[in-house]
Amino acid sequence: MNHYQIEVRVTPRPGLLDPEGKAIDHALASLGYEGVGGVRVGKVIVIELEAASEEQARERAEEMCRKLLANPVTEDFAVEVAPADPAGAGARGSER
Amino acid sequence: MNHYQIEVRVTPRPGLLDPEGKAIDHALASLGYEGVGGVRVGKVIVIELEAASEEQARERAEEMCRKLLANPVTEDFAVEVAPADPAGAGARGSER
């Protein structure tokens, strides 16, 4: 078993209203930032995962997204897999 | 002026408790996933930005983070800059 660090990015479906993105967009404009737009806000979820291989890690992460992490009706997701650094693995304990 | 696609990741300071990460951690466990841990949840904010150069785009994005997007007391941020695709640029106007 190897340690992997999974990073899941969950973002609102294009076309769906993103009120938070809209609010940030307005706020940045009123702060005087020009040429800013198209703000979309999503979630980033970092997970440490034990798996036999990178493929397996990815498969399980994508399954987690379908089951739990992303709302299939309103959100898209993207998964990135990287070998975890021991430090990160340590952080895990602290979470539980 | 060039279009850039900025991706800002705002994540809870390590050490600070992350109730949402913890809840997802439990949920994954109760769904039967093993070897999962250290779940942290943050925000990903995608912004389209016009800037003279990639450096300038990054600087402005980091300033936005310090000013508005991240709370220095509880959150860290990371900025990624990439040249924007025209499609994205189109989406911009629509958000305003």
Added chain:
Amino acid sequence: MTESSTRTVSHPSHPAPEPRPGDPPITPELVADHGISEEEFERILDILGRTPTFTELGIFSAMWSEHCGYKNSKRLLRLLPTEAPWVIQGPGENAGVIDVGDGLAIAFKIESHNHPSAVEPYQGAATGVGGILRDIFTMGARPIAILDSLRFGDLDSGRNRYLFGGVVRGVGDYGNCVGIPNIGGEVFFDRAYDGNPLVNAMALGLMKREDLIRGEASGVGNPMMAVGARTGRDGIHGATFASEELSEDSDEASRPQVQVGDPFTEKLLLEASLELIRSGHIVGIQDMGAAGLTSSASEMAGRAGSGVALEMADVPVREAGMTPYEILLSESQERMLVVAKRGHEEDVRAILARWELEAETVGIVTDHGRFEILENGVPVADIPALPLTDGCPTYEREGVESEVIRELRERDLSTFLTPQGDLTGQFRLLLSSPNIASKRWIYDQYDTTVRTSTVVGPGGDAGVVRLRGTRRGVAATTDCNGRYCYLNPREGAKAAVAEAARNLVCVGALPTAVTNNLNFGNPLKPAIYFQMREAVLGMAEACQLFETPVTGGNVSLYNETDGKAIHPTPVIGMVGVVDDVSTVIGHGFRSEGDAIVLLGETREEIGASEYLYRTEGIVAGTPPTVDLMAERRLQHAVLALVQKGLARSAHDCSEGGLACALAECAVSGTEGGPFGLEVELHERLAPVAHFFGESTGRVIVSCAEDKLDDTLAMARNHGVATRLLGRIGSPGGRFRIKAPQATIDLSVHEVAALYQETIPNLMSEDGKLTRGDDDAVE
């Protein structure tokens, strides 16, 4: 369809709209896909005198959907009583309005968002609340209270927990952000709602009588302005979608129809709309709800008997390249259509700008009585307005009771009637049923005290808000037991009206008017249509007798999953008036030693009870009979007891029967509670019926010892049966009910624990989070 296209054009003066480039041809399949029957299509051809364009087909399909056209319910709804001297606005407007004295009026309405919530519980419920709030403030009233009436399948399923959790969060987040207190509602769990949750949201608003404004497009030449959020591609065809059965693949199929709510924009829109209405710059305003711009514009024209012309290119859109079809049918939230006075456009814009919102002129009121849609000046739709809004064919279907249900009702239940001895175990089982247990887990997520006017919040028999600056208050409740309605729709509907009225008098409010939400299956099935007709007849009879006219409501049909219908659920939302809010009481016991009195008759009735569902897993038998005259006498008696200050607490007896109602009074004890109690029942009734039977028309009151005689006397003078049940015990003492053949005896702390912890335990972290595909990880 060739012959039809050769019909002669009916109004030659106007060039008939041509199909737009890229429009699909109008084939029978396309017509069917739009939920339009052949008969209805014939009607459309006659109205237009030609084949509709794709855009027109979309318009008709939305306006003639069940949701907007009420084609299967209109005739039934005519049976409901709608008039009384205090009714200012009856059915037909965005909300009903009643006079509550002091020059004040209350606008109120209930609305369903069942199908959207089944697909996306959080957004579905949130936008449901948003919609009902807009219905209220478009009347010129400021929303002052929200109630939510919910139904789900049993919570042992992860999917149902997911739906329940998401819906409650959605209801809460939206109302909390806008800043309207939730004052009550109901939730009911039964397998009949598996895959088909019901989410009905009710709102009340307060206004000065003279501020009432209607959704009319009057004044030829007046500009029509789109106000609030921009139009995007969300929720396109939600109206027709809400009129179709759900099937396994709905999650997939319905995705593009999900609408996302923005309560922040709603709050701004609320303030801006009220300011607009007071400003005198507008003559009409209407929410863009189901079927969006199409229904709002055509209904405003229909009501005023005028016409409208709208230019699609002027509608502020969120996305580039939207077609007229999409713009007209989008159900993007937080939008209003306003008819301004000609020349006042800038004033309207200024008010909206102050609230950081947009207002654009998108059309004009005309006198040609048509619904005319242009795209850059080119007509793309041109339909006579009246036939579009009122010409939808309405049907009287055949209704026959289902044999299966008849047999269930006639089933002999005597074997379940008589378990003797210690019934404490069954009592524990009932207390830990989510249908009986405390609903605090729900309303803890709702702001119940914002606006600092909530006298009784969720948890009481009915919610009460005071009307600042007067001694008055308004009370509201929602009620319906779908099992009663399933086994006998007419009696079940009566029971719902009766329970609502009972809940109101228990807090000291006079039942005044009703809004209702008819949630049923597919009306094309005779067994379902039978349920609808019977329920409406029962509701009509009860509302007639109680003098609580129906001022509006909502119909949600096709609540079926894979052909299986929900329990018929005609939810009653009832509003009452409190003359002096200082007399209001709650249902919790107040002090040790007080007498506990039962008003009303307990009969040997266990049919349709929670006890049978919980212990035997069956829904069968005859639901409790409803004696409307007796209910009426009871209402007057309770009202008198509360207003005269004789009763210190009053609580309606409903699901779980006498034992559970007593438990609710004991654990909700305010000062010092939970209180133990000593109760002795003398009648020789079968124990189960005695403790857990759900006979209607019963209220438990408590009163000080020295008020006991007056209390009993006053009840009897109203012709109401009374029983002295016993005394309130010490805080934390025993909870003991003795009957001839059976007893319940346990510590009130255990009662409280079971009552309080059931739903929180079911909704543990993961229960709240998982999407609920129950299958384990493969």
Added chain:
Amino acid sequence: MKVAVITFPGSNCDYDCYHALKLVDGIEPGFRWHRETQLGEVDAVILPGGFSYGDYLRAGAIARFSPIMEEVVRFAGGGGPVLGICNGFQVLCEAGLLPGALTRNTTLRFMSHEVHIRVENAGTIFTSRYETGQVLRVPIAHGEGNYQADQATLAELEGDGRIVFRYSTPGGELTPEANPNGSAHHIAGIVNEQGNVLGMMPHPERAMEGLLGSCDGRGVFESLAEALATPAAGAGLE
């Protein structure tokens, strides 16, 4: 005495605060719109609860940039009394007028019910009408009331008696169950160093009348009125 209630887009307790202030002798409440750039003649400022700018991004994060906030910061800097309730507390933290941050409740749920809070310091201009140790019954209604700050800041708050209210049991004990949202050190309300800026999550303006369940919140506004009546207003911590 004039007290200004600031209305941000999305504020929804502004009228509640207005009505609460009306119940206190000698106070004349008025509203200030977030776009205004002048506070005008005022003796105290209240940032009310609600969802300013929808609480998008972070509660209070966007509101703090409203034009009026510059004036509020200046007013506070000059020792003027500023009270932030619920969302107002969040805005004060985001604006740097108070240390720390209000993060998501550990339950991850919005929570609305009565809580008990213990008065930790009756020596502030907002609490002089209370006794130290007195327990109040006041409603909360928030999703992000979990107060967090680094250890140094918490130690400073403790040391300087700047923790004004803590969540407690009715008897005044600090049990985990009594802490509704996970706040560090059970913190329900704090003041700045000068003692003229108070932020609190519970809603004293909702506890002004017996009819609505509790009068325990009155003390906050009556203390303020008292302080304003005496010349040494805004003198800060004793």
